[in-house]
Amino acid sequence: MVVISYYINSRATFKNDIAKIKSNKFNAIKEYGLNKGSQGYGKRKGGKVNFELANNFGFSLKKNSKDNTLRQVAYLVWKEVKMFVKATTVDRNHTRNLIYLMVSVYASSENGMLFNALLLIDIINKIKTLSQVLSIFNENKIALASTLLLFGVMLYIAAFYSFITFRHDFGNSTQEEDYDGDFQMYCRTLVECLTTTINIGIRAGGGLGDALGQPEMNSPTYSNRYVFDFLFFMLINIILMNIFFGIIIDSFADKRAHEAEVEIEVQDSCFICGIQKSTFEIENASWKTHIFCDHNLHSYMSFLIYVKCKSSSECTGIEKYVKQCLSRGIIDYFPIGKCLAIRNGASIE
Numbered sequence: 001m002v003v004i005s006y007y008i009n010s011r012a013t014f015k016n017d018i019a020k021i022k023s024n025k026f027n028a029i030k031e032y033g034l035n036k037g038s039q040g041y042g043k044r045k046g047g048k049v050n051f052e053l054a055n056n057f058g059f060s061l062k063k064n065s066k067d068n069t070l071r072q073v074a075y076l077v078w079k080e081v082k083m084f085v086k087a088t089t090v091d092r093n094h095t096r097n098l099i100y101l102m103v104s105v106y107a108s109s110e111n112g113m114l115f116n117a118l119l120l121i122d123i124i125n126k127i128k129t130l131s132q133v134l135s136i137f138n139e140n141k142i143a144l145a146s147t148l149l150l151f152g153v154m155l156y157i158a159a160f161y162s163f164i165t166f167r168h169d170f171g172n173s174t175q176e177e178d179y180d181g182d183f184q185m186y187c188r189t190l191v192e193c194l195t196t197t198i199n200i201g202i203r204a205g206g207g208l209g210d211a212l213g214q215p216e217m218n219s220p221t222y223s224n225r226y227v228f229d230f231l232f233f234m235l236i237n238i239i240l241m242n243i244f245f246g247i248i249i250d251s252f253a254d255k256r257a258h259e260a261e262v263e264i265e266v267q268d269s270c271f272i273c274g275i276q277k278s279t280f281e282i283e284n285a286s287w288k289t290h291i292f293c294d295h296n297l298h299s300y301m302s303f304l305i306y307v308k309c310k311s312s313s314e315c316t317g318i319e320k321y322v323k324q325c326l327s328r329g330i331i332d333y334f335p336i337g338k339c340l341a342i343r344n345g346a347s348i349e
């Protein structure tokens with residue numbers, strides 16, 4: 001129900017977005033044709049070939065086939081289904097709804113009971129703060145991934161070294177009856193050594209050395225273990241772990257600072273001309289009159305929509321200028337740093 005109602009609600013937006021993508025593609029093809037002299041490609045992409053192909057297979061998908069109402073209905077249904085699928089490429093919420101539907105259908109089966117719990121992850125989408133947390137991971141993915149890679153390399157080196165030097169210190173309860181460690185340690189092969197190092201090395205508070213059997217002073221591996229345990233703790237448990245957490249915490253702080261900056265900018269300066277509230281106080285001009293009357297955001301917005309919808313042959317000189325600027329993406333027509341109430345419209349830096 002949610003999927004269908006969301007689809008019906010946003011159908012017009014989807015249609016618009018898909019048409020936009022299509023026209024962009026078509027323009028690209030047209031430009032390609034103009035530059036390279038290959039007009040035929042653009043023509044073929046016009047859609048005629050597809051209809052012919054469908055006819056060959058016994059379907060009549062023509063828009064105006066009057067001979068059969070059923071075929072017309074089938075055409076409409078086919079078009080709707082095509083748009084439904086295409087909408088997944090333009091709208092994230094539609095895709096999410098579809099995935100949610102599929103997961104919940106699977107969850108209602110006997111094998112998918114766990115998926116009922118997994119569906120609760122959807123709160124990330126419902127609560128804005130949580131989606132911001134997730135976006136931090138997305139924004140810093142390269143930094144986080146490279147730190148994790150370095151983590152992996154360091155752990156591999158540690159595992160390799162412990163495998164060739166003191167693999168017998170990795171006792172486990174099946175081999176040694178008197179072993180009373182908290183962890184099960186395995187190091188018969190390099191892979192076992194690596195998995196143990198990754199799992200235990202990170203979880204044990206004092207690094208891998210905490211979980212390994214402690215060598216005695218006169219043991220030949222004592223000095224090796226002394227250096228190894230200390231370096232493992234320093235490099236992996238302290239430095240690398242903190243680099244990893246530091247990236248996340250720093251980006252939280254950055255994001256909060258940026259949001260505060262934006263909020264101050266929105267509250268303390270005019271959206272149209274960008275002049276600060278304090279300037280109005282210094283020049284003894286009314287701030288409220290300025291933002292609600294002189295530079296009213298909604299008036300500007302409605303003017304832009306009005307100009308966009310008007311045909312250029314009916315536009316006055318000013319409207320035509322703004323229309324041209326709009327089509328080119330230029331914002332020179334905004335009175336940036338200027339306002340009639342202050343210094344009679346002279347530019348304020």
Ligand SMILES: [Zn+2]
Pocket residue numbers: 270271272273274275290295339
């Ligand atoms: Zn203003």
